[in-house]
Amino acid sequence: MKDQFPSGLTQGLPFLIPAxxxxxxxxxxxxxxxxxxxxxxxxxxxxxxxxYQQQQLPFPEDDFMPPNVNEPPF
Numbered sequence: 001m002k003d004q005f006p007s008g009l010t011q012g013l014p015f016l017i018p019a020x021x022x023x024x025x026x027x028x029x030x031x032x033x034x035x036x037x038x039x040x041x042x043x044x045x046x047x048x049x050x051x052y053q054q055q056q057l058p059f060p061e062d063d064f065m066p067p068n069v070n071e072p073p074f
Contacts, residue, residue, distance in 0.1 A: 004010065041048065
């Protein structure tokens with residue numbers, strides 16, 4: 001079974017992580033990634049929020065049909 005990553009990628013170039021890091025080395029990498037994520041979010045917050053919001057919609061906004069107000073809500 002292939003790994004499933006948050007990006008959804010299932011194939012590409014392998015990226016090996018040494019299996020013998022000390023806990024301090026692993027912590028340093030995790031902190032670096034946290035800092036990177038925070039800096040990217042700080043710079044691209046609004047465009048990223050809009051993109052995430054668009055990706056969560058089950059259909060394109062142009063195809064949105066308002067509910068029929070004459071029908072019961074259930």
